[in-house]
Amino acid sequence: MPHSLASSAASDLDEIALLAELVRTPSVSGDEAAVAALIEQVAASVGLPVRRDDAMVAIELASSVPGPSLAMVSHLDTVPVGQGWTRAPFDPAQSDGRLWGRGSNDAKASVAAMLTAALDVQRAGGPPAGRLLVVFGYSEETRDTSMPRAVPRLGHLDAAIVGEPTSLDFAVAQRGLMMVDLVAHGDQCHAAYAAERGARSAVLQLASDLLKLPSLCTERPHPLLGQPTITPTVLEAGVARNVTPPQAKAVLDLRTTPSWDHSELAPYLQQALGSQVVVTSSRLQPCETPAGSPLLQAALEVSPNARRYGSPTCSDWVFLRHLDAIKCGPGDSRVSHTADEWVSVAEVRAARRFYAQLSTRYLASASTLPR
Numbered sequence: 001m002p003h004s005l006a007s008s009a010a011s012d013l014d015e016i017a018l019l020a021e022l023v024r025t026p027s028v029s030g031d032e033a034a035v036a037a038l039i040e041q042v043a044a045s046v047g048l049p050v051r052r053d054d055a056m057v058a059i060e061l062a063s064s065v066p067g068p069s070l071a072m073v074s075h076l077d078t079v080p081v082g083q084g085w086t087r088a089p090f091d092p093a094q095s096d097g098r099l100w101g102r103g104s105n106d107a108k109a110s111v112a113a114m115l116t117a118a119l120d121v122q123r124a125g126g127p128p129a130g131r132l133l134v135v136f137g138y139s140e141e142t143r144d145t146s147m148p149r150a151v152p153r154l155g156h157l158d159a160a161i162v163g164e165p166t167s168l169d170f171a172v173a174q175r176g177l178m179m180v181d182l183v184a185h186g187d188q189c190h191a192a193y194a195a196e197r198g199a200r201s202a203v204l205q206l207a208s209d210l211l212k213l214p215s216l217c218t219e220r221p222h223p224l225l226g227q228p229t230i231t232p233t234v235l236e237a238g239v240a241r242n243v244t245p246p247q248a249k250a251v252l253d254l255r256t257t258p259s260w261d262h263s264e265l266a267p268y269l270q271q272a273l274g275s276q277v278v279v280t281s282s283r284l285q286p287c288e289t290p291a292g293s294p295l296l297q298a299a300l301e302v303s304p305n306a307r308r309y310g311s312p313t314c315s316d317w318v319f320l321r322h323l324d325a326i327k328c329g330p331g332d333s334r335v336s337h338t339a340d341e342w343v344s345v346a347e348v349r350a351a352r353r354f355y356a357q358l359s360t361r362y363l364a365s366a367s368t369l370p371r
Helices: 003-009 015-024 033-045 104-123 147-154 191-197 202-215 262-272 294-302 316-320 345-366
Strands: 050-052 056-062 069-075 098-100 131-137 159-162 170-174 176-185 229-237 247-256 276-284 308-311 324-327 342-344
Touching: 015 033, 015 098, 015 104, 015 345, 033 050, 033 056, 033 104, 056 104, 056 147, 069 104, 069 147, 069 316, 069 345, 098 345, 104 131, 104 342, 104 345, 131 147, 147 316, 159 294, 159 316, 159 345, 170 294, 176 202, 176 262, 202 229, 202 247, 247 262, 262 276, 294 324, 294 345, 316 324, 342 345
Parallel strands: 069 131, 069 159, 159 324, 170 308
Antiparallel strands: 050 056, 056 131, 098 342, 170 324, 176 247, 176 276, 229 247
């Protein structure tokens, strides 16, 4: 274990020292083995029961008193460094109350705070009832996130806190992501004879449909997220400059809301548009904290001034959406993936306290509810 952590392990594990070591250990998606081993080693060194496999690093604290199971979930991977940095991306320097480096904000700050919060719960006597799990997955920043494999291995879960940068406010709804190919078909011929032959224009059909997009899905605005957004991101057409194309395609990025289930969007779009609608990805469903959530009630008791809002970004909440869940963590999501990424040191320290208090309060209060 790194010296900065080993020296404090006998008495306490400092969340900022842990965060610095996590940042110092590169973990671009698909290459998380070193940081996963670090988490396992640190957790074991302070007496936390930890296991590591191909889908996660998990810590589990169990009470002898029956009760619900609460998971604190985040991810160990980061996006690539990219360009534009004025600082060394894996040198976790501190200045102006900030810790800098790739992954400091998204989401190693949540990881450090959750792990140390679990230690605080254990040293205070453990969960008052049920189980507290801390689960760190891999490759969340890609389509190959390991969370769908991890969740079934955790046993029955009742609630989850998803650790992502929210400035410690409570995201109680989250947009989903649906990818669609909009494909228009036409007649291929010499462009000089297109009008004479009455050739169908794939390009004009696609253009007509693209102009309709802003007026779609407006019937059911979500109270926090508004209406879904439909954004064309890629256009493809053309065989040669003097040939009418037989096909024109637009890739659509749909950021959906809980007011619309993905299963109904494709038929809706197909009815409204003349082009063919081909769904290429729909698994990232929108999420929402259930009405009357015991977890949210406990969170508000711990942090009554926290803002409740709808998050525009996707996360592993998608794979926990069947649970009572909120998304909450230190950091600002607008800083995620940027050059010179940073997180507030004070906010990480506050997150440690928040996670420990929330998990203890939820497990104590929810253990008395009918199950």
